[in-house]
Amino acid sequence: MLQQLLMLFGFFSLVLALVFWVNKAVSLLDWLMGDGQSASVFLQLTLLSLPTILVNLLPIAAFAATVYVTNRLSAESELVVVQAAGYSPYRLARPVFFFSLIVAAMVAILAHVLVPLSVQELDMRRSEIARDVTARLLTEGTFVHPTKGITFYVRNISAAGELEDIYLSNSRDASQRQSFMASRALIVKGDGSTENGAPMLLMFDGMAQTYEFSGKRLSVTRFDSFAYGLGGLINTDVAGTRSIRATTTFDLLRANPALQADTGVSKDGMIAEANMRMNKALQSVAISLIGFGTLIVGGFSRFGLWRQILVAIVLLVVVKSIDNTLEGMIDNDARLWPFRYFATLLGLGMSWALLWKAAHPRLRRAPGLGSAS
Template sequence: MLIFRYLAKEVFVTLASLTTILLLIFMSNQFVRYLNRAASGQIPGMIIMKLMMLELPNLMGLLLPLGFYVALLIAYGRLYAESEMTVLQACGYGPSQLLRHSFVMAAVVSVLVGIIMIWASPVIATERAKLLRTTGIQTAIQMIVPGRFRALSEGKQIFYVESMNREHSKAQQVFLARQVVKDNHLQWDILLAERAFAETDPTTLENYIVLQQGSEYEGMPGKADFQVSEFDQYKARLPHPVIEIEKDIRTTDTASLLPFNNPDKRKAAELQWRLSVPIMVLTLTLVAVPLSRVNPRAGKYAKLLPAIVLYIVYANFIFVSRDWLIAGKVPLWFGMWWLHFAVAGIGLLLIWRNQVKLS
């Protein structure tokens, strides 16, 4: 137990350091992508940090298998390079015990990754889609520049505001022209208001722009018979990007993806993908333990490069296998499982090779 605690400390400290570094790198990259989307008007800038927080668990689930794999290689590689593993073996601590203890640690990480991928991932994807959907009206409003006319809905609506507050949530002196068809005739509705702000209807959850203290002009261009009416408050729906949550397979809870032989290939592929990530932790452990054995003269990083290459090939083929499954190029029973068996076979081959060298 003392040896296990020592090994676990070495591995998990390294895992924490590696995962933190990888998270910072990938989160920075994702932050830049969200900034670009906000600059182009695809999302409002005010939700970037919320989106980043929602990305964090998913990234953790994807990076933990890589982090644990590299942590085993570095931690055990150091023990071999500094002859500590040789001392442990001289005390009766053999390769089989090392593999068994490594799988105990791998099981902990695999369960954590499984919780993220199987339960948390669809919940987070749903919340992310809802956030983007409910902030669509804010996106449209944030793209409006005071003092300039802005065309919406392919020119069918023209919006103009004289000034806006700092939060870009309230506007003063608003002009809204909408192209509508009434009695088979094309006409324009023109709205003028002193103030305007965004509002979500609590019943329908639809987003509206609320105009206050204004007038409405209805009629056909070129004719004088315009109808004029005044209002204290007027709600108008502005077009904005809407994400259909139910159409995104990532938002589907795992129970709804069952059975394994689901005739819907997209659901079958998504289910195998969610199960494949925690399985990766176990198969990579089977490879990392024998691969971490290095000659003290070669250094603890001697086999790190081929190990990383193997991981890259493994991870890429998982994505390829998912695409093959969706496209119907491979049967459901074959799916992504062949890849896990192949990597596990490589691990068993490396273990057998090390045993031959020791005998």
């Protein structure tokens, strides 16, 4: 049974990962295409987002595998045979329990190690993309919009890196719109003399137009050479606070003052984040046992266990809904972090009650859970 659970768990994990990964990749692809990034950058970022996706869907995949395997064993009368041989529901739940511990270990590794590392690397890659002005601007023959109110066009880029026939429009100012056209241009990296070290756009043989909306007046200036700072057009200052999701659990539990100042999160907030990661692993055990307990309590029926499967799904939704509600409360007040485990403990209590009821068949009279036939 454990082997079947692991095989089906791998299948459901793969299917769910593909579904969530495609959904994540669509929004990420739209953002990267707008910035002119390559396919390799897209692949790197989507792979880095995979641990965050897996840590949330592995418990659901474990639930699906448990329900599927239990339903198949019941349909093939294997559960009836082993129960007739004297196996109690608690003993039958032993493989499911070991299976849930394996899933919990996977989730724990993801939550405590892989997710913080991937988020840290993802933040670094996003920072590099934010600084990479050339990738965001240099797309031949296409009007690009690196940020709202900015339009840039270059007809051709020579082998030497020279821009030919460029157009730049800046309409971020509500009172006027600036437009620049030049036959040649170069992008030069900034130095310490420029604000934030922002790059400069050096334009040659061109024209600058400024249109004032209030007076409806157009000013035209022709130039042989003109330097335009790109720091005001693209936010190259990506320095910010450290993400708490990129912080290891060990550092979160220490919660030293330097880390609190770096992340802008209080000590209670760090403890709440660490316990959230621990709870994800423990919840895998509760969810798997709920799926098994709900189906085992129904006994054998030649009409199938579809009603028990619906009840298991409802119980799963109840546990996850309570967990999400408490998560919102803890986000508003981190001092409530001990309630993080309430939904998990409730799920374990449900699974124990279901197994106890299955062990006492004389008490199994609920019409909603079916009867042996």
